[in-house]
Amino acid sequence: MSTALERLETLAERDEVLAPLARLYALALRTLAAPEGQWLATCLATPAERSSATVPFLHEQTIAVDLAALAHLLRAAGEILDRSGLLDGGTLERAVANGRLPVRELVRAGILADPHASARLAGAAGLPERPVTVLGQLLVIPVLAAVSHQADAAFLRGWRAGFCPVCAAWPTLAEFRGLERERWLRCGRCGTGWRYPHQQCPFCENADHRSLRYFAEEGKQDAQRVEICEKCRGYVKTFATLGAWSHGEVLLQDLTTVEFDLAAAERGYRRPEGLGFPLAVAVVARELAA
Numbered sequence: 001m002s003t004a005l006e007r008l009e010t011l012a013e014r015d016e017v018l019a020p021l022a023r024l025y026a027l028a029l030r031t032l033a034a035p036e037g038q039w040l041a042t043c044l045a046t047p048a049e050r051s052s053a054t055v056p057f058l059h060e061q062t063i064a065v066d067l068a069a070l071a072h073l074l075r076a077a078g079e080i081l082d083r084s085g086l087l088d089g090g091t092l093e094r095a096v097a098n099g100r101l102p103v104r105e106l107v108r109a110g111i112l113a114d115p116h117a118s119a120r121l122a123g124a125a126g127l128p129e130r131p132v133t134v135l136g137q138l139l140v141i142p143v144l145a146a147v148s149h150q151a152d153a154a155f156l157r158g159w160r161a162g163f164c165p166v167c168a169a170w171p172t173l174a175e176f177r178g179l180e181r182e183r184w185l186r187c188g189r190c191g192t193g194w195r196y197p198h199q200q201c202p203f204c205e206n207a208d209h210r211s212l213r214y215f216a217e218e219g220k221q222d223a224q225r226v227e228i229c230e231k232c233r234g235y236v237k238t239f240a241t242l243g244a245w246s247h248g249e250v251l252l253q254d255l256t257t258v259e260f261d262l263a264a265a266e267r268g269y270r271r272p273e274g275l276g277f278p279l280a281v282a283v284v285a286r287e288l289a290a
């Protein structure tokens, strides 16, 4: 069985449309897997004990990041977008070098999923908005994955909300895990998984089974389906899994099942924008925080 990273690289060779994202995800996974990946970012202080089951781990935290490593990652990601004709790599390179695109602020905009901040940064750097947003979203994958290890297991077990207990993102997908088909929601940003009740919408907490349904390909509903909520019109792609998927597999599965997203959109369902919780997070350079 090849790894998610290898499958992303194969996908990038075979599918021209998905290639840029597949290459960006592969880049993020390689960064994560490198020995220094786990030191890319750390929360400076262990947070005051989180007794609440609905306030995410990162709220009111200060994250110290390795700015030099992230600038390197950003340039490599920019080259991928440049090769696909989505961004001028030279302009990006200069904007990073002369500080018109501050990496620290791009990371913060990504963590907060703040489209206005991304747009402002893109404008100041003379770059198009969409690819800059994508770059911000990419940078936060290894950053958030690194800090997610600081969240303690008891806190994660006690989590009750539909958004990610670490980074507050809405679930990327859901697993029906193992023979018991336990329902686990998974975050594509930080990789965290958390249990969530069947028959409850993670977005609006609607638990009325009459308005919770799913659609699936004929005969495949046990293996993969799209769960939908009539109340908030949200949807979650859901897959039967043997065990917990790796972070890479979550990203890969999300990418290779875009047809579900299109089918959901055609039916008028959508994933909510932004985060499930108004995070307050500070990002500082580790070089200065040390």
Ligand SMILES: [Zn+2]
Pocket (backbone or CB within 6 Å): 144, 164, 165, 166, 167, 168, 169, 187, 188, 189, 190, 191, 192
């Ligand atoms: Zn997360």
Ligand SMILES: [Zn+2]
Pocket (backbone or CB within 6 Å): 201, 202, 203, 204, 205, 206, 229, 230, 231, 232, 233, 234
């Ligand atoms: Zn709902």
